[in-house]
Amino acid sequence: MLDCPGATPEVSLREDVVRDLFIIGGGINGCGIARDAAGRGYSVFLAEKDDLGSGTSSASTKLIHGGLRYLEYYEFRLVREALREREVLWRNAPHIIRPMRFVLPVQKGLRPAWLIRLGLFVYDHIGGRRLLPPTRSLDLRGDPAGKPLKPGLSRAFEYSDCWVDDARLVVLNARDAADHNAEIRTRTKVVKARVEEGIWVVTVQDESSTSEVRARMLVNAAGPWVDEIISDVLGSRPAHHVRLVKGSHIVVRRKFADPRAFFFQNKDGRIIFAIPYEGEFTLIGTTDQDFTGDPGTAEIDQREIAYLCSTAGEYFSEPVEPADIVWTYAGVRPLYDDGATKAQEATRDYVLKIDHSSGAPMLNVFGGKITTFRRLSETALALVGEAIGENGKSWTADVPLPGGDFGPLEFGEIVAGLIHDYPFLEPGHAERLVRLYGTAARKFLGQATNREDLGRSFGADLYEAELRFLAEREWASTGEDVLWRRTKLGLRLNSEQAEAVDAFIRDRAHNNRQATLSN
Numbered sequence: 001m002l003d004c005p006g007a008t009p010e011v012s013l014r015e016d017v018v019r020d021l022f023i024i025g026g027g028i029n030g031c032g033i034a035r036d037a038a039g040r041g042y043s044v045f046l047a048e049k050d051d052l053g054s055g056t057s058s059a060s061t062k063l064i065h066g067g068l069r070y071l072e073y074y075e076f077r078l079v080r081e082a083l084r085e086r087e088v089l090w091r092n093a094p095h096i097i098r099p100m101r102f103v104l105p106v107q108k109g110l111r112p113a114w115l116i117r118l119g120l121f122v123y124d125h126i127g128g129r130r131l132l133p134p135t136r137s138l139d140l141r142g143d144p145a146g147k148p149l150k151p152g153l154s155r156a157f158e159y160s161d162c163w164v165d166d167a168r169l170v171v172l173n174a175r176d177a178a179d180h181n182a183e184i185r186t187r188t189k190v191v192k193a194r195v196e197e198g199i200w201v202v203t204v205q206d207e208s209s210t211s212e213v214r215a216r217m218l219v220n221a222a223g224p225w226v227d228e229i230i231s232d233v234l235g236s237r238p239a240h241h242v243r244l245v246k247g248s249h250i251v252v253r254r255k256f257a258d259p260r261a262f263f264f265q266n267k268d269g270r271i272i273f274a275i276p277y278e279g280e281f282t283l284i285g286t287t288d289q290d291f292t293g294d295p296g297t298a299e300i301d302q303r304e305i306a307y308l309c310s311t312a313g314e315y316f317s318e319p320v321e322p323a324d325i326v327w328t329y330a331g332v333r334p335l336y337d338d339g340a341t342k343a344q345e346a347t348r349d350y351v352l353k354i355d356h357s358s359g360a361p362m363l364n365v366f367g368g369k370i371t372t373f374r375r376l377s378e379t380a381l382a383l384v385g386e387a388i389g390e391n392g393k394s395w396t397a398d399v400p401l402p403g404g405d406f407g408p409l410e411f412g413e414i415v416a417g418l419i420h421d422y423p424f425l426e427p428g429h430a431e432r433l434v435r436l437y438g439t440a441a442r443k444f445l446g447q448a449t450n451r452e453d454l455g456r457s458f459g460a461d462l463y464e465a466e467l468r469f470l471a472e473r474e475w476a477s478t479g480e481d482v483l484w485r486r487t488k489l490g491l492r493l494n495s496e497q498a499e500a501v502d503a504f505i506r507d508r509a510h511n512n513r514q515a516t517l518s519n
Contacts, residue, residue, distance in 0.1 A: 019043040019183075020388060022202050022215035024190050024229055026050075027057040028166070029350075029365050030221035031173035031184075032377040038180035039399075040381065040392025045213050046174070046182060047204050049189040051481045053170030055295060056223050057370065058485050059331020061249065061273055061286050064089050064097055064162035064371050066127055067348060068263070069271055071119050076126070078349045082371040083127020086162050087408075089374065090131075093172065093401045094408040095438030096165040099132055100275075103145045104263040105156040105315060111265060113155060120159050131408060132160035148256035150317050158260065163275070166370055167485035168436060171474050172401040173373075179402070186475045193218060193233050195359040208513075216388050218362040219380070224295035224334040226364060234358065241351075241366050243337040244292065248300035248330040249285030250308050251277060251491070255316055266311045274312055278488050279428075281326065284308050295332035304330075327491060329484075336367035350376045354383055361387035403438025414439065424450050429461040436487060444469035458504070459497035460489050467505055477509030478502060 021037055023030050026048025034046045048054075066083035067075070090097045104120075106113045120135040138156040140146030145156065174184050185206065192203040202213045222229045227239040254276070256262075261275040270288060277283035287304045305322055312320040336351045350368035354361060363383055368376050378394050385391065406414050411434065418430045422445055425433070433441040444465045448454055455464025470476035470486055479502025483490035490498060 017043075017214065018199055019045045019213065019215040020391075021045070021217050021219055021384065022200055022213055023047070023219040023221055024233075025221035025223055025225075025365075026052040026170070026174065026184070026186060027055055027221065027223045028053065028170050028173070028370050028373045029223070029368055029376055030219070031170050031177060032373040033219055033221060033365075033380050034177040034182050034184070035173045035180070036374075036377040036381050036394075036396050037384065038177045038182035039395050042384070042391050044177065044182035045215060046177070046184050047188040047190050047202075047213075048184075048186045050296075051186055051478070051485065052174050052184075052475055053167045053485060054481075055225075056331045056333055057170045058167035059247065059249075059298075059329050060166045060370050061247070062164055062166050062275070062283070063100075063273070064164045066123060066161070066371070067369070068119060068123055068159075070348060071122060075349065078372070079123070080126045081375055082369065083123070083129070085371055085375060086127065087129070087131055088397055089164070089371070090162050090408050092396075092399065093164075093169065093404040093438075094406060094411055095403050095414075095434055096168045096172070096401075096436070097162050098411070100161060100163045101133075101158050101260045102161055102263045102273075103138065103156050103158050103260050104265075105140065105149065105153045107153070107265055107314075110267065113157075116157055120157055123159065129160070132162075135159040145258055145260055145262075147258070148317060149315055153315065163261075164370065165436070169370070169373075169401075171486060172403070175402050175474060184475065187477065190229070190233055198360050200360050200362075217360065217384060219365070219384075220362060221365040224332045226334055226366060230364065234362075241337060241364070242334040244290065244295060245333045245335050246289050246291040246298050246330055247286035247333055248304045248308070249283060249328065250300070250305060250325045251281050251283050251327040251329075252320060252324040253282070253326065254280055255282040255312075255318065255320070262315065264311060264315050266314070272308060272311050274316075278491055281491065284312050284320065291332050295334075298330045298332045300328045300330045334367060350379075352376070352380055352383060354387060356387075363387070403440035405439055418442075418445075422448060424448075426461065432461065432487075433466075443473075456504075458493070458501050460492040462487070462489055462493070462501070464504070467501065468508060471505055471508040471512060476505055479505055481505065 020042040021044045023034050023046040030046055034044050038044045064086050066079045070079050124134050136158050138158050140153050140156050178184050188204050188206045190202055191205050194201050200215045200218045204211055204213055220226055220229050224244055227241055230236050230239040261273055264272050275283045309320045348369045351366040353364045374396055415431050415434045419425055457463055470482055476482050476486055479498055482501055482505055
């Protein structure tokens with residue numbers, strides 16, 4: 001069995017060190033800011049109370065898109081920025097991001113064809129599209145996209161956006177931040193923060209101890225918990241900056257063979273997507289409803305299931321039934337509260353606010369969407385520079401994320417090269433590894449010449465070498481971290497196999513922690 005080269009155990013805390021930035025939250029915004037800051041030379045400490053991306057950032061519809069429907073609410077700046085980011089992110093992470101065509105059927109009595117076409121014309125031309133193909137019209141009576149749809153649907157438009165593995169986008173930003181000397185701590189909760197002589201003193205608690213970390217500036221990127229950090233951890237007055245909106249999704253057995261996704265309108269003005277997912281499945285979502293309570297407890301409810309099944313059933317010739325569902329997930333979006341009447345009308349734009357009232361600078365991050373995380377990070381770093389001194393320049397637009405050091409159109413070549421060098425890999429296995437890890441898959445494949453060299457098999461095509469890599473390089477410490485975030489193999493393993501993965505990864509994570517403590 002092969003070891004994972006390049007493992008980087010975390011160093012123990014030193015309470016006398018003063019970092020530049022302490023970041024609360026290991027979602028896409030926190031990890032994106034950590035990566036950008038560390039790459040500029042700032043010293044960074046990031047604390048996440050659970051797993052990386054375990055909240056909102058792994059519960060998205062998994063799209064890198066401009067947000068076509070946001071044009072209806074005149075969010076032109078947000079849409080333009082998001083559209084410009086599509087190809088930047090695709091270029092920087094061609095393993096976890098790929099182009100996807102979306103089919104938008106014209107439904108009688110809803111948005112007219114001329115209005116949709118006008119919106120798509122704007123969508124095609126305000127975002128600097130270069131590699132993605134433009135919009136075109138479809139006759140569903142002859143196009144394969146019409147095959148799974150009801151016969152009454154005859155006209156549609158097809159346009160471009162991108163698909164992303166959202167949870168892996170978070171982890172890869174954290175990995176690159178750590179490679180630039182940031183300290184990334186998962187399962188580490190911030191319980192208190194105070195200012196002493198112009199320095200933040202942050203009390204953190206992990207599974208075994210409580211420590212203090214000092215930093216010149218605090219970044220509150222806690223997502224749905226951002227107001228809770230302001231009020232509970234800092235002891236400030238109750239804060240009400242974000243509107244919590246729950247979005248839920250269902251995954252069913254594959255409803256159509258076409259590689260394109262569908263964009264469906266609903267009579268209430270909302271939209272849902274039906275997207276090819278993990279080869280054998282279809283992802284359907286999302287909902288938009290206001291949420292109260294602990295965001296960590298968000299789950300899909302029966303009304304949302306009925307809504308998604310009903311809306312999809314308005315378009316698919318074969319009904320979508322609750323019995324078809326193999327998995328569901330829900331997340332809470334922390335939208336900046338702009339006073340919108342309906343949840344679906346609330347802005348998806350981000351708002352960043354600097355607060356000096358405690359005696360040291362604090363940056364609060366409100367709202368945002370996964371597509372614009374990199375631009376949000378650049379904006380955040382501009383504010384950091386104003387607060388504690390500029391250090392370095394913007395750099396993330398032109399540097400690939402770990403494993404993404406190949407061209408956006410070269411994915412097939414990378415898969416073919418992996419199969420050539422590791423001929424014992426089945427094509428589907430090789431493609432999965434490249435889709436998750438890109439060129440970094442070679443780090444744990446190493447000198448393997450057969451499957452036995454990869455160690456114990458846990459079912460599907462998951463082997464010990466990959467699990468060791470996830471524990472040692474990607475902070476995985478439970479079966480859920482592996483099966484539902486870093487991979488989606490929870491869809492393919494039975495309960496016994498999943499329990500074996502959980503036991504192995506917990507043991508591996510425990511050994512990693514013990515090694516850290518002994519250093």
